[in-house]
Amino acid sequence: MQxxxxxxxxxxxxxxxxxxxxxxxxDNEARVSEISEEEIFKRLExxxxxxxxxxxxxxxxxRKTVGSLITGVTKIQYEYAKKGEGLCGSFLxxxxxxxxxxxxVNASMGKICAAPTAGACGILPAVLIxxxxxxxxxRRKALEGLLVASGIGAVIMKNxxxxxxxxxxxxxxxxxxxxxxxxAVYLKGGTNEMAADSVAISLMxxxxxxxxxxxxxxxVPCAQRNASQAVNALLxxxxxxxxxxxxxxxxxxxxxxxxxxxxxxxxxxxxxxxGIAKTKTGQAIAKEIFGKE
Amino acid sequence: xxxSIFNVLGPVMIGPSSSHTAGAAKxxxxxxxIVGKPFxxxxxxxxxxxxxxxxxxxxxVALVAGAxxxxxxxxxxxxxxxxxxxxxxxxxxxxxxxxNMHENTVVMTFYLEDGTQAEIVGASIGGGxxxxxxxxGFDTELRMNSSTLLICQEDKVGIISEISRVLAKHxxxxxxxxxxxxxKGGTAYCSIETDSYLTEEVVKALRQVPxxxxxxxxxxxxxxxx
Numbered sequence: 001m002q003x004x005x006x007x008x009x010x011x012x013x014x015x016x017x018x019x020x021x022x023x024x025x026x027d028n029e030a031r032v033s034e035i036s037e038e039e040i041f042k043r044l045e046x047x048x049x050x051x052x053x054x055x056x057x058x059x060x061x062x063r064k065t066v067g068s069l070i071t072g073v074t075k076i077q078y079e080y081a082k083k084g085e086g087l088c089g090s091f092l093x094x095x096x097x098x099x100x101x102x103x104x105v106n107a108s109m110g111k112i113c114a115a116p117t118a119g120a121c122g123i124l125p126a127v128l129i130x131x132x133x134x135x136x137x138x139r140r141k142a143l144e145g146l147l148v149a150s151g152i153g154a155v156i157m158k159n160x161x162x163x164x165x166x167x168x169x170x171x172x173x174x175x176x177x178x179x180x181x182x183x184a185v186y187l188k189g190g191t192n193e194m195a196a197d198s199v200a201i202s203l204m205x206x207x208x209x210x211x212x213x214x215x216x217x218x219x220v221p222c223a224q225r226n227a228s229q230a231v232n233a234l235l236x237x238x239x240x241x242x243x244x245x246x247x248x249x250x251x252x253x254x255x256x257x258x259x260x261x262x263x264x265x266x267x268x269x270x271x272x273x274x275g276i277a278k279t280k281t282g283q284a285i286a287k288e289i290f291g292k293e
Numbered sequence: 294x295x296x297s298i299f300n301v302l303g304p305v306m307i308g309p310s311s312s313h314t315a316g317a318a319k320x321x322x323x324x325x326x327i328v329g330k331p332f333x334x335x336x337x338x339x340x341x342x343x344x345x346x347x348x349x350x351x352x353x354v355a356l357v358a359g360a361x362x363x364x365x366x367x368x369x370x371x372x373x374x375x376x377x378x379x380x381x382x383x384x385x386x387x388x389x390x391x392x393n394m395h396e397n398t399v400v401m402t403f404y405l406e407d408g409t410q411a412e413i414v415g416a417s418i419g420g421g422x423x424x425x426x427x428x429x430g431f432d433t434e435l436r437m438n439s440s441t442l443l444i445c446q447e448d449k450v451g452i453i454s455e456i457s458r459v460l461a462k463h464x465x466x467x468x469x470x471x472x473x474x475x476x477k478g479g480t481a482y483c484s485i486e487t488d489s490y491l492t493e494e495v496v497k498a499l500r501q502v503p504x505x506x507x508x509x510x511x512x513x514x515x516x517x518x519x
Binding site: 003004005025028029032033043044046047050066067105106107108109110111112113114115116117118119121146147149150151153154155157158162179215216217218289290 | 294295296297298299300301302303304305306307308309310311314345346348349350351354366368370371
């Protein structure tokens with residue numbers, strides 16, 4: 001069995017061994033974790049169930065969060081989405097509601113599955129669950145999508161970073177979007193190349209996005225970024241499915257994202273010392289919550 | 294690719310923070326296991342980032358949850374304060390400035406029902422991983438990812454070889470071993486991490502070794518999950 005260390009490698013192995021991309025990732029996982037394919041699918045299923053629960057829990061139930069910065073935002077969005085009058089259509093509005101739900105559940109000490117991090121835990125569930133509902137995929141197929149997403153995520157984790165403290169929000173919510181885009185392309189029947197292009201496009205779309213949480217809490221603008229990066233994943237998948245090719249290969253875009261992350265000053269990497277956190281109001285909110293700045 | 298997809302897709306945890314929430318619960322749960330005796334009150338001294346942000350990340354709730362024995366992915370975690378009240382466990386938090394310690398360090402003092410106290414110091418080192426740094430004044434470095442033996446003994450010649458002999462006899466491989474003492478010829482403390490399950494039989498055999506004061510075994514069963 002051949003090893004991969006990049007997205008390019010994964011695609012090459014998939015072609016050479018005439019296996020779907022998810023199978024290449026599955027083979028590798030069986031080797032790394034020393035467990036059977038069946039066991040891997042069981043673990044994926046368990047995580048998918050946690051994601052489903054988190055993506056629906058706050059739709060109808062307001063959750064108490066410290067400072068109440070995002071308490072109830074999901075419910076409001078869900079009511080709006082249900083009316084079906086949204087500018088982005090009801091599908092994207094529901095996607096955003098699900099992403100917000102995960103963020104609200106996370107901020108209120110509910111159970112979530114980090115994907116790739118707790119702060120970015122809403123993007124992948126929102127995209128996968130909404131596509132499963134819209135297109136009527138089997139659960140097995142949805143889990144194959146989850147495999148594609150996490151295989152891409154593992155490569156990015158190895159070659160770059162998924163930590164906000166190291167790479168900013170682009171490394172957390174941006175990478176989540178790239179993972180979800182690749183899964184969406186796979187689920188919609190796109191080619192491996194299209195999936196790879198969607199990774200490149202989604203990361204380009206949020207290159208340089210900073211991590212600037214008010215009061216250091218995983219609430220604002222994290223919840224908003226989960227909603228918007230879920231949409232980024234879907235629009236990038238659509239661009240790739242339509243035939244847009246990224247002139248820069250995805251591995252080079254991943255590298256660029258990493259370098260940009262390194263160039264970002266520490267004030268913009270999860271320290272709450274810049275961006276939205278450093279605004280007059282952001283600081284006032286922090287002071288109100290903690291009694292100090 | 295040597296990174297598992299489950300490092301990307303996971304952990305499954307109670308939010309909002311793997312270091313400040315999940316790691317905190319793991320720390321106090323580990324400390325509870327190390328203490329291993331009934332207690333009615335526990336105090337948490339918070340250092341560094343723990344002291345600055347504990348309210349925002351539910352670190353306080355998570356610490357109480359762990360002291361009650363809840364795991365970091367237990368749905369009941371958010372209701373830990375109410376559970377503590379029901380269980381009759383008193384708790385308190387204070388800020389403390391420790392030198393040369395990890396940003397996310399906590400000093401946990403357990404007030405035991407037998408009137409004595411136990412003090413455990415540990416750090417949450419990221420991604421939900423923890424490190425126990427001190428047990429009752431003795432320095433240590435325990436990850437608490439594998440079964441662990443905690444032995445308190447007189448600082449006498451040959452005692453470590455005697456401990457090794459007992460473990461070898463029971464086919465137990467020593468992974469990491471640290472030995473520390475408070476003074477020459479005084480009391481010493483030995484912690485051993487191993488891959489094996491520690492049976493009651495092994496613990497009994499160790500207790501019979503001359504000059505051993507106490508032995509505690511903490512079995513950690515590697516989990517997955519499903």
